[in-house]
Amino acid sequence: MSTTTVQGTISENGIVFPSKVMLDLSKLKKIYPTPKGDYVVLEDLDLQIMKEEFVTIIGHSGCGKTTMLSMIAGLNPISGGNIAVLGNPVKGPGPDRGVIFQSPSLMPWMTALENVLLGVNKVFPHASKVERKDIAKYYLHKVGLDGAFSKRALELSQGMQQRVGIARAFAIKPKVLLLDEPFGMLDSLTRGELQDILIEIWNREKITAVMITHDVDEAIFLADRVVMMTSGPRAKIGDILDIGFERPRTRKSVLEHDDYYTYRKHLIDFLEH
Numbered sequence: 001m002s003t004t005t006v007q008g009t010i011s012e013n014g015i016v017f018p019s020k021v022m023l024d025l026s027k028l029k030k031i032y033p034t035p036k037g038d039y040v041v042l043e044d045l046d047l048q049i050m051k052e053e054f055v056t057i058i059g060h061s062g063c064g065k066t067t068m069l070s071m072i073a074g075l076n077p078i079s080g081g082n083i084a085v086l087g088n089p090v091k092g093p094g095p096d097r098g099v100i101f102q103s104p105s106l107m108p109w110m111t112a113l114e115n116v117l118l119g120v121n122k123v124f125p126h127a128s129k130v131e132r133k134d135i136a137k138y139y140l141h142k143v144g145l146d147g148a149f150s151k152r153a154l155e156l157s158q159g160m161q162q163r164v165g166i167a168r169a170f171a172i173k174p175k176v177l178l179l180d181e182p183f184g185m186l187d188s189l190t191r192g193e194l195q196d197i198l199i200e201i202w203n204r205e206k207i208t209a210v211m212i213t214h215d216v217d218e219a220i221f222l223a224d225r226v227v228m229m230t231s232g233p234r235a236k237i238g239d240i241l242d243i244g245f246e247r248p249r250t251r252k253s254v255l256e257h258d259d260y261y262t263y264r265k266h267l268i269d270f271l272e273h
């Protein structure tokens with residue numbers, strides 16, 4: 001017999017095994033005050049996300065996905081319940097959580113390298129200047145921006161800016177990566193390219209990732225589990241689908257897998273009811 005704690009599992013003989021839970025949302029609640037009275041967006045939302053897990057979140061527009069993600073990021077106060085990273089309650093933003101938004105909001109007059117360095121300098125103040133530059137350059141290389149280190153953000157296309165956004169988030173080496181529809185504004189070709197880049201870096205680093213998407217195929221391709229949120233008000237987790245495809249995966253292997261259309265149908269059925 002064993003009992004579980006937030007930080008770990010205590011076995012019968014008292015040995016504590018490290019918990020596999022990275023992110024723990026319990027009885028989460030969010031109320032927005034409005035001129036017409038309180039609007040309860042989320043209520044009793046429970047979700048545990050494991051270390052090295054990639055979870056995608058889908059749900060109807062306005063159900064509260066961004067609200068949930070922004071609370072995990074510490075950018076939006078919690079009205080009730082708890083959010084913990086490795087057992088530590090979230091009290092505000094922190095370097096343990098990296099965020100990639102739909103629009104990467106870079107400093108337009110700074111170069112790609114300077115934009116990535118902004119975060120790196122903050123998170124690794126004791127590393128040498130050369131080391132910090134190496135980290136920033138490594139991730140810019142990983143997102144395919146070797147030739148654009150010294151290009152100013154305003155000179156970059158939207159897809160290239162989002163590549164910088166991805167490099168910036170990974171470069172601070174967070175424990176959890178939070179992605180809010182990062183490819184929502186991109187054309188489908190660029191979207192596919194960036195999905196491949198994201199998953200390639202993720203395969204190597206296995207940072208726990210939580211990503212909101214409206215795209216069912218993207219949700220399946222990237223995730224270990226797809227979490228479905230009910231429609232608001234008082235949204236919560238409606239259903240969770242385990243994606244059994246082996247990693248690393250290719251788009252082709254996913255599309256050709258017998259289970260692909262079963263997964264797809266499950267998600268579409270949920271969204272249509």
Ligand SMILES: Nc1ncnc2c1ncn2[C@@H]1O[C@H](COP(=O)(O)OP(=O)(O)OP(=O)(O)O)[C@@H](O)[C@H]1O
Pocket residue numbers: 032033034039041059060061062063064065066067068232
């Ligand atoms: N600051 C705010 N004050 C009042 N209501 C808000 C506020 N922010 C969001 N809302 C409302 O809360 C609900 C959830 O918004 P949220 O952006 O979290 O949904 P979402 O699921 O991310 O939507 P989408 O898929 O369209 O991005 C919506 O009805 C929205 O209008």
